[in-house]
Amino acid sequence: MAINDAIIRRVKYPPELIPDSWYGAVPLNGESAPPVLDLRRFRPYLTILTNIQALRSANVNLRARYDGFSGEVRVEQNNAATLQDAAAADLVGAWWLPAKAVLYYNLFGVAAVANYPTHYGVWAFPPTIAHKLRYNITLTPNEQKLATELGIKNTVDKGLLPLPISQQIEREYYVLGEETHVRSININALNTVFTLETIQPRPNGEFIVLTRVAAAPAAAANTIHLIVDRDEDPNYADVMTFPMALAAGGEIASFIPALREIRLTCTQTAGGAVGPHLFRYTYQRIKLTNILRARFGEVSRDEIPGETYDKVLAGVL
Numbered sequence: 001m002a003i004n005d006a007i008i009r010r011v012k013y014p015p016e017l018i019p020d021s022w023y024g025a026v027p028l029n030g031e032s033a034p035p036v037l038d039l040r041r042f043r044p045y046l047t048i049l050t051n052i053q054a055l056r057s058a059n060v061n062l063r064a065r066y067d068g069f070s071g072e073v074r075v076e077q078n079n080a081a082t083l084q085d086a087a088a089a090d091l092v093g094a095w096w097l098p099a100k101a102v103l104y105y106n107l108f109g110v111a112a113v114a115n116y117p118t119h120y121g122v123w124a125f126p127p128t129i130a131h132k133l134r135y136n137i138t139l140t141p142n143e144q145k146l147a148t149e150l151g152i153k154n155t156v157d158k159g160l161l162p163l164p165i166s167q168q169i170e171r172e173y174y175v176l177g178e179e180t181h182v183r184s185i186n187i188n189a190l191n192t193v194f195t196l197e198t199i200q201p202r203p204n205g206e207f208i209v210l211t212r213v214a215a216a217p218a219a220a221a222n223t224i225h226l227i228v229d230r231d232e233d234p235n236y237a238d239v240m241t242f243p244m245a246l247a248a249g250g251e252i253a254s255f256i257p258a259l260r261e262i263r264l265t266c267t268q269t270a271g272g273a274v275g276p277h278l279f280r281y282t283y284q285r286i287k288l289t290n291i292l293r294a295r296f297g298e299v300s301r302d303e304i305p306g307e308t309y310d311k312v313l314a315g316v317l
Contacts, residue, residue: 011124076108217242218274
């Protein structure tokens with residue numbers, strides 16, 4: 001199931017990086033239908049398309065549209081040039097396409113191609129005051145007052161805000177532990193849910209974040225899904241395994257926080273039952289601080305120091 005507007009609106013522990021994959025027919029002189037990714041009704045959230053991995057092919061063009069800052073930008077690249085070395089694996093590309101109203105990714109066929117695979121991720125988060133100023137989004141009167149008090153506009157104009165997501169995570173998400181787990185699941189029946197693992201935070205003021213997923217691909221005809229349930233959000237991420245691999249380039253980055261649990265399952269919906277199938281995933285245990293409680297909406301302004309709460313709202317923290 002492709003990431004859609006409803007999934008974006010389920011983001012509640014921002015920022016979140018939702019993984020996804022796609023494979024299917026790319027027609028001659030046309031785009032795949034429906035598109036790989038087509039987001040248009042996700043306001044007030046901001047989104048960023050990133051980590052695109054596309055199989056090297058002279059017969060397929062990558063197309064994208066995004067509208068982050070100064071109108072819509074269109075991108076088209078032939079995927080024959082996605083690799084530097086013909087003997088190398090298909091690696092994840094450096095993509096960062098921010099959007100506030102339109103985010104689109106699809107594939108155009110120079111020639112018809114069957115079972116073409118790709119995977120990618122979408123960052124999603126509600127805008128802070130700093131983001132609104134950078135993306136030219138109107139502030140409310142209360143936000144304008146706070147922006148003036150904290151001098152946010154001047155800091156944004158200097159290029160120091162909003163904070164890059166990578167910097168925000170490195171500074172504010174204190175890692176208490178990180179684990180990579182592997183599972184061999186005997187998929188012996190179709191349309192049956194098999195459990196990989198249920199991961200829960202320890203009762204010491206922490207939460208967990210799923211940061212990477214990978215799987216053996218299986219055959220295209222054997223449609224296998226890796227499904228991520230987060231807290232009360234079933235089917236939050238639904239990633240088909242055929243575009244993935246356990247080797248470099250086949251792993252998909254994610255950043256899915258959970259305060260109560262992450263449930264990882266798999267199912268096969270087509271083809272002959274594949275039997276033992278390999279999965280790999282990584283998660284972190286993170287300290288739940290006042291900054292993160294405020295960002296996640298777990299506390300009110302009266303429950304933590306007001307300066308911390310206001311700076312989180314503003315995007316200074």
